[in-house]
Amino acid sequence: MSQSTLDDLFRILESRKDADPAVSYTAKLLGDRKKIAKKLGEEGVEAALEVLQGDRDKLVSESADVLYHLLVAWVALGIQPDEVWQALEARMGRSGIDEKKSRKAE
Numbered sequence: 001m002s003q004s005t006l007d008d009l010f011r012i013l014e015s016r017k018d019a020d021p022a023v024s025y026t027a028k029l030l031g032d033r034k035k036i037a038k039k040l041g042e043e044g045v046e047a048a049l050e051v052l053q054g055d056r057d058k059l060v061s062e063s064a065d066v067l068y069h070l071l072v073a074w075v076a077l078g079i080q081p082d083e084v085w086q087a088l089e090a091r092m093g094r095s096g097i098d099e100k101k102s103r104k105a106e
């Protein structure tokens with residue numbers, strides 16, 4: 001899944017804001033923010049468990065679930081994918097270890 005696939009999926013999910021929750025799972029989730037948070041947490045834990053198991057095929061599938069539910073959360077909070085891409089780009093070229101050291105120095 002490329003960044004453009006995520007952008008395309010995001011547009012589809014955004015278009016479900018006014019859809020019928022009886023026919024769109026996304027619309028159903030968008031009506032219940034607690035459920036979005038619960039599903040995102042569950043899918044994250046399921047992905048983490050597959051990391052421990054070392055099952056790469058299941059981790060691929062769980063990764064898709066995590067990304068789908070994360071994108072639904074962005075739609076719910078009005079976050080555009082570009083905001084996240086920019087946050088990632090701003091971190092490029094800086095090691096996570098250096099970033100952590102700079103926080104400890106504050």
Ligand SMILES: N=c1c2ncn([C@@H]3O[C@H](COP(=O)(O)OP(=O)(O)OP(=O)(O)O)[C@@H](O)[C@H]3O)c2ncn1[C@@H]1O[C@H](COP(=O)(O)O)[C@@H](O)[C@H]1O
Nearest residue numbers: 009012013016019023024025026027028039064065068069
């Ligand atoms: N990528 C996904 C996607 N990934 C996972 N899911 C759904 O997420 C749900 C949660 O997975 P679980 O295994 O936890 O299922 P569950 O236990 O039945 O879920 P709950 O009872 O807890 O709600 C399942 O119903 C999956 O079908 C998705 N539903 C939709 N999409 C995409 O979103 C588009 C729009 O979907 P609709 O909004 O349904 O039209 C689709 O065309 C897809 O591209």
